[in-house]
Amino acid sequence: MATIERTAYPRFKRNPTRRELQEVYSPTAAELAWATDTARDAAHRLHLLLWLKSFQRLGYFPKLAEIPRPVVDHIRACLLLEPAVQPGYEQERTLYRHQQAVRDYLQIRIFDAAARQAVLAIVQQTALVMDNPADLINVAIEELVRLRFELPAFSALDRLVGHVRTQVNAALFLQVRAQLSAAEEAALQALLDTKLAARRTPLQLIKEPPPSATLTHLKEWQAKLTWLLTLGDVDRLLHGLPPAKIQHFAAEARVLDAATMNDIEPPKRYTLLLCLIRQARVATRDELVTMLIKRVASIQQAAQTELARLREAYRSTTVAVADVLSEILDTLGDTSEDAALGQQVRALVQEHGGQDRLLEECANVISYNGNNHLPLLWRFFRSHRRVLFSILRTLELSSTTQDQTLLQAVQFVLANQHKRSEWLAPDVDLSFASELWQRTILVRRRRKQRVARRQLEVCIFVYLAYELKTGDISVAGAEQYADYRTYLLPWAECAPQLSSYCREVGFGDTAKEFVAGLKQWLSSTARQVDQAFPENQHLTISPQGAPVLKRPAPKPLSPTLEPLISALQE
Numbered sequence: 001m002a003t004i005e006r007t008a009y010p011r012f013k014r015n016p017t018r019r020e021l022q023e024v025y026s027p028t029a030a031e032l033a034w035a036t037d038t039a040r041d042a043a044h045r046l047h048l049l050l051w052l053k054s055f056q057r058l059g060y061f062p063k064l065a066e067i068p069r070p071v072v073d074h075i076r077a078c079l080l081l082e083p084a085v086q087p088g089y090e091q092e093r094t095l096y097r098h099q100q101a102v103r104d105y106l107q108i109r110i111f112d113a114a115a116r117q118a119v120l121a122i123v124q125q126t127a128l129v130m131d132n133p134a135d136l137i138n139v140a141i142e143e144l145v146r147l148r149f150e151l152p153a154f155s156a157l158d159r160l161v162g163h164v165r166t167q168v169n170a171a172l173f174l175q176v177r178a179q180l181s182a183a184e185e186a187a188l189q190a191l192l193d194t195k196l197a198a199r200r201t202p203l204q205l206i207k208e209p210p211p212s213a214t215l216t217h218l219k220e221w222q223a224k225l226t227w228l229l230t231l232g233d234v235d236r237l238l239h240g241l242p243p244a245k246i247q248h249f250a251a252e253a254r255v256l257d258a259a260t261m262n263d264i265e266p267p268k269r270y271t272l273l274l275c276l277i278r279q280a281r282v283a284t285r286d287e288l289v290t291m292l293i294k295r296v297a298s299i300q301q302a303a304q305t306e307l308a309r310l311r312e313a314y315r316s317t318t319v320a321v322a323d324v325l326s327e328i329l330d331t332l333g334d335t336s337e338d339a340a341l342g343q344q345v346r347a348l349v350q351e352h353g354g355q356d357r358l359l360e361e362c363a364n365v366i367s368y369n370g371n372n373h374l375p376l377l378w379r380f381f382r383s384h385r386r387v388l389f390s391i392l393r394t395l396e397l398s399s400t401t402q403d404q405t406l407l408q409a410v411q412f413v414l415a416n417q418h419k420r421s422e423w424l425a426p427d428v429d430l431s432f433a434s435e436l437w438q439r440t441i442l443v444r445r446r447r448k449q450r451v452a453r454r455q456l457e458v459c460i461f462v463y464l465a466y467e468l469k470t471g472d473i474s475v476a477g478a479e480q481y482a483d484y485r486t487y488l489l490p491w492a493e494c495a496p497q498l499s500s501y502c503r504e505v506g507f508g509d510t511a512k513e514f515v516a517g518l519k520q521w522l523s524s525t526a527r528q529v530d531q532a533f534p535e536n537q538h539l540t541i542s543p544q545g546a547p548v549l550k551r552p553a554p555k556p557l558s559p560t561l562e563p564l565i566s567a568l569q570e
Helices: 018-024 029-038 042-058 069-078 092-106 113-126 133-146 154-179 182-190 202-206 215-228 243-254 258-262 266-313 315-334 338-351 355-368 374-394 405-415 435-441 453-470 491-505 511-535 561-569
Strands: 397-399 442-445 448-452 473-475 539-541 547-549
Touching (some): 018 042, 018 069, 133 154, 215 374, 266 473, 315 338, 374 435, 435 453, 453 473
Antiparallel strands (some): 442 448
16 A cells, blocks of 8 residues: 555645745635625635635645644635634535535536546556556546546545556566466476575575675676576566566565565466566676676776885886996996997996896886886786676677777677787777777787787776766666666657757757757857856866866854754754
């Protein structure tokens, strides 16, 4: 059952504000005239206006005692009546006559068989795509208001909606059950086997919450997705069920244990299981991608930390190399003969460890003295390589833009995953990568340009994690990383609304006119912002040219709030 608080079923506020009393409950001149013409007695005029303003606010007639006292006092004051005039009927038939007069004045029909059929039709149609009882009740309320019917009691509306929802769901359960083979039913029933030696049923493994994004857990979730994909062709069996229904059925199955599920009728039991499996696959894909992004980020952070450590460690080496160079330069000034100079330089080099050692130290200084941590990524990526490639083969990736170069590079490294060579032929387009990455990957070897396989793999995973995070790469069967374009309205539905939209925003409905109008609007807005900037006390421009929005000063507390805050703190 739905609680009334979760629906749009209208109710009185306990303490309406003075402004609300004025705007909502003040009778108009026409309403005052109608009350005067309908009833001669002052108390009856009060009753009529109480019913009228209550119905306008609620859409149904409440009990007289349920009308808030401030509303009664306000309407009585509008009628210029004495406080002694209190609401209350001596004869019940007068109450019914007054309520019918309000219906006639507002042209409202009582809730009858026609209203019931209208609610049944709209709820039955909506229940095919929605499942929350509160949402279905809201749809029923909206339809009754549109057709100008009086709202029934909330309990009656709740029973009616619940009955229709149960019928619609039962039909969906039978539809899914009809597509199941005997083998598929047996496989689903095995997930609820409580007599296994293991402490947890397979159902519990499906509902297992995600752990932290460690390498071990990454392997476990990869294995879980592989296992979930072996549980049958769930998408075929659930074909035709709306996503909202699948999510609701999966949420219902998630809170039930295996013993409770076994007590449910087979059509519903198998449907709930299939929906749970499907949502578990979706959630597992999302979790795998999230873990992949986090692991790539941690690899990059580890490489940057290692670069900082190496720069600190090789600081003394930099000084030592500079000292050797200083001594060589001093020797140049002391010796004029080239032969003697060469002998002295060679002696200095040998004195400081020899040519090979100095070359190695120079290479280290050159490598780690800059801000390039890319060559260091491989040593931290290496332990993740196998599981990351396994995830890459499991997920079905697609680009949400016209640029396909990254996905083509992914296919290139997948094709060369098992090669042990350090170098590959430059048969891959690296236009998606930065210039620094391209210099790191493309190396000349024996007068030919080669691709460093290890650096290429790291580069692709770094860019893949970034584009998954930004939505430029999507994952089929995921939710958080799905193709956002599938949630957009199709152009066939947008095209008929284009003209009205352009009229509302004030632009032309052709491409050229729309662009011209948009440019003019942006330019006008920019000029207004520029003209108002000198007087703007909240926005400043930093020395680097970045806009900085200052935090506004807090407003002083209302004197009426201070006692309340003190009481709450006490």
